[in-house]
Amino acid sequence: xxxxxxxxxxxxxxxxxxxxxxxxxxxxxxxxxxxxxxxxxxxxxxxxxxxxxxxxxxxxxxxxxxxxxxxxxxxxxxxxxxxxxxxxxxxxxxxxxxxxxxxxxxxxxxxxxxxxxxxxxxxxxxxxxxxxxxxxxxxxxxxxxxxxxxxxxxxxxxxxxxxxxxxxxxxxxxxxxxxxxxxxxxxxxxxxxxxxxxxxxxxxxxxxxxxxxxxxxxxxxxxxxxxxxxxxxxxxxxxxxxxxxxxxxxxxxxxxxxxxxxxxxxxxxxxxxxxxxxxxxxxxxxxxxxxxxxxxxxxxxxxxxxxxxxxxxxxxxxxxxxxxxxxxxxxxxxxxxxxxxxxxxxxxxxxxxxxxxxxxxxxxxxxxxxxxxxxxxxxxxxxxxxxxxxxxxxxxxxxxxxxxxxxxxxxxxxxxxxxxxxxxxxxxxxxxxxxxxxxxxxxxxxxxxxxxxxxxxxxxxxxxxxxxxxxxxxxxxxxxxxxxxxxxxxxxxxxxxxxxxxxxxxxxxxxxxxxxxxxx
Amino acid sequence: xxxxxxxxxxxxxxxxxxxxxxxxxxxxxxxxxxxxxxxxxxxxxxxxxxxxxxxxxxxxxxxxxxxxxxxxxxxxxxxxxxxxxxxxxxxxxxxxxxxxxxxxxxxxxxxxxxxxxxxxxxxxxxxxxxxxxxxxxxxxxxxxxxxxxxxxxxxxxxxxxxxxxxxxxxxxxxxxxxxxxxxxxxxxxxxxxxxxxxxxxxxxxxxxxxxxxxxxxxxxxxxxxxxxxxxxxxxxxxxxxxxxxxxxxxxx
Numbered sequence: 001x002x003x004x005x006x007x008x009x010x011x012x013x014x015x016x017x018x019x020x021x022x023x024x025x026x027x028x029x030x031x032x033x034x035x036x037x038x039x040x041x042x043x044x045x046x047x048x049x050x051x052x053x054x055x056x057x058x059x060x061x062x063x064x065x066x067x068x069x070x071x072x073x074x075x076x077x078x079x080x081x082x083x084x085x086x087x088x089x090x091x092x093x094x095x096x097x098x099x100x101x102x103x104x105x106x107x108x109x110x111x112x113x114x115x116x117x118x119x120x121x122x123x124x125x126x127x128x129x130x131x132x133x134x135x136x137x138x139x140x141x142x143x144x145x146x147x148x149x150x151x152x153x154x155x156x157x158x159x160x161x162x163x164x165x166x167x168x169x170x171x172x173x174x175x176x177x178x179x180x181x182x183x184x185x186x187x188x189x190x191x192x193x194x195x196x197x198x199x200x201x202x203x204x205x206x207x208x209x210x211x212x213x214x215x216x217x218x219x220x221x222x223x224x225x226x227x228x229x230x231x232x233x234x235x236x237x238x239x240x241x242x243x244x245x246x247x248x249x250x251x252x253x254x255x256x257x258x259x260x261x262x263x264x265x266x267x268x269x270x271x272x273x274x275x276x277x278x279x280x281x282x283x284x285x286x287x288x289x290x291x292x293x294x295x296x297x298x299x300x301x302x303x304x305x306x307x308x309x310x311x312x313x314x315x316x317x318x319x320x321x322x323x324x325x326x327x328x329x330x331x332x333x334x335x336x337x338x339x340x341x342x343x344x345x346x347x348x349x350x351x352x353x354x355x356x357x358x359x360x361x362x363x364x365x366x367x368x369x370x371x372x373x374x375x376x377x378x379x380x381x382x383x384x385x386x387x388x389x390x391x392x393x394x395x396x397x398x399x400x401x402x403x404x405x406x407x408x409x410x411x412x413x414x415x416x417x418x419x420x421x422x423x424x425x426x427x428x429x430x431x432x433x434x435x436x437x438x439x440x441x442x443x444x445x446x447x448x449x450x451x452x453x454x455x456x457x458x459x460x461x462x463x464x465x466x467x468x469x470x471x472x473x474x475x476x477x478x479x480x481x482x483x484x485x486x487x488x489x490x491x492x493x494x495x496x497x498x499x500x501x502x503x504x505x506x507x508x509x510x511x512x513x514x515x516x517x518x519x520x
Numbered sequence: 521x522x523x524x525x526x527x528x529x530x531x532x533x534x535x536x537x538x539x540x541x542x543x544x545x546x547x548x549x550x551x552x553x554x555x556x557x558x559x560x561x562x563x564x565x566x567x568x569x570x571x572x573x574x575x576x577x578x579x580x581x582x583x584x585x586x587x588x589x590x591x592x593x594x595x596x597x598x599x600x601x602x603x604x605x606x607x608x609x610x611x612x613x614x615x616x617x618x619x620x621x622x623x624x625x626x627x628x629x630x631x632x633x634x635x636x637x638x639x640x641x642x643x644x645x646x647x648x649x650x651x652x653x654x655x656x657x658x659x660x661x662x663x664x665x666x667x668x669x670x671x672x673x674x675x676x677x678x679x680x681x682x683x684x685x686x687x688x689x690x691x692x693x694x695x696x697x698x699x700x701x702x703x704x705x706x707x708x709x710x711x712x713x714x715x716x717x718x719x720x721x722x723x724x725x726x727x728x729x730x731x732x733x734x735x736x737x738x739x740x741x742x743x744x745x746x747x748x749x750x751x752x753x754x755x756x757x758x759x760x761x762x763x764x765x766x767x768x769x770x771x772x
Contacts, residue, residue, distance in 0.1 A: 172580055187697055188673055205697050270671050381748075413730075420541045420585040423577070 004444050005363050005455045011463065012364060018466035019319035022474045027327050029274065030281040034506065036193070036498035038282045039063050039076035041244035042510050044252075045128030046077070046121060048092040049211070051197040058096035059245070060194045065099030069106035073503035081124070082109040082117035092124075108505075118507060125509035129289065132251040136291040139254055142222070142231050149179040149230040152397060154429055155371070155406045159184035159416060161203035163213045167220045172419075174224045174232045177426045180257060180404065182235035183217060185209050190240025190269050191494060195249065205416075209236050209246055214253035233257055238283050239264045239297065241271060241495050247283035251290030257336060257404075258287060261297035262324045263317065267483050268300055272493035273475055277324075284328035285514040294330065295404070296321040299340030299373035301483055307342040307377075311357050312461035313483055314339050318361065319466070320474070322368075329514070332367035336404055340373035341393040349450060351392055356454040358400040359445070364459075372397045374408025386410040387428065394432035399440045405429065522599040526592055534591045538566065541585050546578030559586040567593045604734060606754075608761035613662055616756045620664040623764035624689075630659055630759070631683045631723075632692040633670035636706035643728055644669065644694035647752050658752045665756065676713040683714070683723055689763050690724040692755070695732070703729055704740065711741030724762055726755070 040059040051057045066072065066079045080092065083106050089095040098104050109117050156178035158169045163183075170181040186203030189196075199216060200208040207213060214236065221232045233256035238246045243260065250258050262280050265271035287294055298314040298321075305313065318337045325335050339361055343350045361370060374393045379386045390408035397405045407425045409417045417425070445451035469477040481487040528535025540562070544555045556573050563571035568590030575587035611619070620628045632648045648669045649658045660667045668686050670679065683691050693710060695703035707727050714722040728746040737745045744758060 175580060191673055204700075204702060268672075418541065419579060419583055420539070423579045423585060 003363070005359060005452050006447055007360075007363055007456065007459060011459060015315075015319055015364075015459065015463050015466060016323075018463065018470055019316070019323045022466060022469045022477075023320055023323045023327070026277045026474055027281065027324070030278045033274070033278050033499055033501050034072060034075060034508070035244070035275055035278050035495075035500070036060075036063050036067070036072065037242050037244045037279055038508070039066075039072055040242075041248045041282065041286070042075070042077055042125065042508055043080065043092060044245055044248050045132075045510050046081075046092060046124035047128065048096060050093060052097075052100065055197060057194050057197060058093055058100075061100035062092065062096040065096075065102070065104055066106050067500075069104070070108055072500040074108050074505055075502075075507045077121040077125070077509050078114065078117050078507045079106040079108060081121040082107065082113060085116060085120060086113070118509075121507070122509040122512070125513060128248075128252075129510070129513050132248075132286070132290050135251065135254040136289075139231075139256065139291060142225065146225050147230045151369070151403045152372075152405045152433075153179035153233070153403065154426070155180040155182060155235070155404050156422065156426075157182045157184055157406075159206045161186065161205070161207050162201040163199050163207055163216055164201060166207055167217060170217060171220055171224045173422065174221065174228060176423060177430065178232065178407075179230065180233040180235055181217070181221060182257075183207050183209075183213070185237045190237070190265060190271070193241045193495065193498065195242050195245050209249075211249045211253060214249060214255055218254050235259070235295070238287075238294075239280075240269065241265070241275070241279075241498075243276075243279040243283040244286065247286040247290075247292075250292060251286055255292060257293040257295055259297060260284060260287060260294040261300075261338075262321050263478065263483060264297035264300060266478060266488050266493065268297075270488065270493045272496040272499070273478055273488055273490045275493075275495035275499050278499065280324065281328050282511070284325055284330055285511070288329035288331075288334065289514055291334065293334045293336045293369060294325060295336040295371045296338045298338045299342070302340045302342035303377050307340070307344070308347065308353060311353075311458045312465055314357070315361065315364065315458060315462040316465050316469070317483060318365065319462070322365065332365070333369065335365065335368040336371045337361065337365055337368050338371045338373060341375050341396060341408075342373075342377050344378055345375075345389055351396065352450050353454060354392075354396050355399065356445075356451040357458060358396050358402065359451065360455040360458055362400045362402070363455075369403035370401075371404040371406065372402035373406050374412070376412050379408075379410070379412040381414060383410040383414075386412065387424070390425065391428050391432060394429050395436055395439075398432055398437050399443050401440050522597060524596050524598060525594075534593070535589065536568070536592050537587065537589050538563070538568070539585070539587045541579070541583055543582060544584050545582050546576060546584040547581070552576070555584045556586075559584075559588060563588045563590055569593055608758055610753060611757045611760055613657070613753070613756065616760045617662055617664040619760040619764040619766055623766075624664075627664055627666040628690070628759060628763060629666045629668070629686050629688045630690045630692055631668045631670065631679070631686055631688040632694070633674035633679055634672045634694045634696070635674055635676060635679060635710055636695070636697075636702055643696055643730075644692065647692065647694075647728065647750070647755050656752045659756060661752075662756055665759070676710050679710065680713050680717045684717065688723045690726060690759055693725075693727045695727060695729040703727075703731060707732075707740045707742060715741065724759070726758070728755075 040063050043059040048059050063076050066076045070079050083104050084095045154177055156173045158166045160166050184206035186206040186208045196208045196210050199212045218234050221234050225232045235257040237259040239259055239261055265276045266273045298317045301313050341354050343353050375389050387410040393408055409421050409425050411421045475490045479489040525532050525534040526536045542558050545551045546555050559573050560571055571588055571590030573586055573588050577585050579585055632644050648667050659665050725742040726744045727742050730748040732745045734745045734747050
């Protein structure tokens with residue numbers, strides 16, 4: 001596309017090859033294992049919805065029932081649909097109710113009964129995938145008829161905890177110029193091993209991701225999209241213990257973007273690495289089918305590690321995220337790789353360093369809709385200085401062609417943004433966009449200048465780190481604290497007990513469609 | 521001179537700037553006049569006289585943002601200001617290590633975590649990780665301090681059990697999320713958990729977070745509260761002060 005940094009194409013190829021070498025063993029593991037959440041996603045696509053009176057979803061009851069009866073090694077589909085047919089249940093929900101009461105004897109069917117169960121499960125899963133396909137077609141139709149906003153898209157966050165408060169705030173943000181609305185999840189949802197149900201009005205520093213909340217918010221944004229004449233995208237968070245299920249619900253309810261990082265849950269939420277890699281692969285296959293842009297979480301590394309010293313860990317993680325995403329069937333245009341403007345402003349040449357890093361990433365991933373995150377770590381409470389820093393962030397984003405710009409708040413770290421904070425932040429973005437939006441086309445760093453040299457240095461350090469990861473193995477590198485300065489051994493963290501190795505004859509009707517469909 | 525006023529550009533001019541939003545429209549000429557009048561009324565009640573609306577901007581159909589400058593009538597009596605003085609001197613890392621070595625004769629054990637639903641490890645990591653904060657290395661860097669960082673969203677029973685297993689001298693808990701006073705509730709629950717399990721010989725309990733009132737330690741049942749901007753060295757110095765007191769000779 002461009003070539004403003006004169007990167008050596010051979011080095012870039014080598015970096016990608018190393019990322020592949022590091023990631024392949026992990027993909028192999030993901031292909032040979034399953035998790036409780038993958039299996040619950042299969043049931044959700046097979047039509048099972050709802051929860052018991054205590055709020056525990058029926059998919060959890062049914063997967064737990066199958067697991068305690070015959071294990072998950074063969075997948076949930078064969079024993080579940082077999083029990084439904086053999087027991088004369090009219091649907092999965094009545095079966096799940098009986099399973100919750102421990103009144104179902106599950107088995108792994110053989111012969112004719114296996115064929116019957118298999119084809120019933122395949123039909124049901126096929127209907128679920130069709131529903132996702134229909135939502136994707138609806139998005140395409142709306143983009144064509146209503147209009148797709150030009151890039152960079154302005155990304156704004158709402159997070160009241162109450163979906164009925166979020167909706168007017170999101171609509172107001174869209175009217176003020178937001179192209180993407182992200183509903184922050186309640187703190188801690190990523191560690192729940194089930195997806196809450198229904199419309200929710202209470203959360204901690206965010207709103208629970210539920211299917212009903214997704215539906216309500218998407219409908220509200222459809223209304224405001226028509227009013228404004230541009231399609232307003234909706235984002236939520238897949239990362240966590242329920243990645244596969246949340247990805248599925250997002251596809252069914254036409255979310256447009258999802259936070260989905262291959263390592264975020266491991267590093268920042270202490271979720272077991274094995275569980276995470278299996279879950280992320282399935283969830284990304286679903287995103288690929290649904291046409292959902294993923295947002296990766298490299299910005300987070302820079303909030304724990306130093307943004308200059310750790311710049312290359314961002315690139316390494318992006319290359320890994322890219323490989324995992326491609327392998328799961330996501331094309332470049334759905335690859336919202338993340339990074340952030342987090343260098344200490346007291347560091348000399350800090351803006352040049354930011355420009356260099358942002359341009360490097362732009363050139364390494366020319367077709368990906370990069371997501372650029374504003375400063376958070378060095379927002380000191382001096383809101384006036386913070387406003388200036390946000391303007392420099394906006395300028396860097398415009399100059400380097402970032403596709404999705406998260407709007408920085410001058411009151412970052414003080415409180416959830418006031419209405420006026422958001423208004424001022426958007427004024428900042430609008431000013432920089434109208435004043436300097438086309439600066440990028442005229443900006444070519446001198447070949448031996450600071451910006452280009454720094455970019456080459458970071459690329460070189462990235463290759464060095466990838467080399468070391470390849471020789472030790474990715475899981476060991478994560479265990480040693482390579483990313484985000486946090487050590488995460490493969491046997492530690494939450495959710496490992498929800499992992500099962502696939503047996504011969506493992507059957508997953510959703511994976512068969514998704515992997516067949518992606519031409520593998 | 522113990523009585524002062526805010527300083528704009530002249531001693532005693534009392535000039536200040538405030539900004540706020542009122543839920544009033546800013547569309548028609550009449551609406552604008554009403555909005556500015558409302559802002560001036562509020563400024564007056566805040567003690568600004570005279571006040572001047574220097575900026576007003578409608579935000580959507582029903583809100584207006586104002587920036588107001590004015591002369592504030594209130595005076596500040598410095599002699600009536602009360603501050604909590606830090607009860608311990610700030611020590612260099614080497615001094616902290618030496619105090620621990622001579623007073624305890626072993627490593628000082630610190631167990632850290634965020635508790636409840638709080639997943640924000642920024643604060644605890646800034647104090648504990650070698651990486652540290654504000655140019656200072658974290659507690660992991662102190663040779664005589666052994667750090668067990670349990671990470672985020674740790675349950676109180678889990679924290680109590682780990683503190684017992686590690687023979688913790690001190691427990692460090694960070695709380696960032698304050699929605700519906702979660703930080704207060706969680707801290708009380710944590711203090712109660714430790715008192716129930718250990719009685720009076722419980723480890724030193726320290727909480728930190730941007731929204732705590734440092735004066736509330738006793739009320740919350742903990743030994744010390746650290747607020748925004750705390751550095752690892754302050755915490756290390758406090759640990760030395762509370763757990764490894766200097767001999768009389770050293771203190772003089």
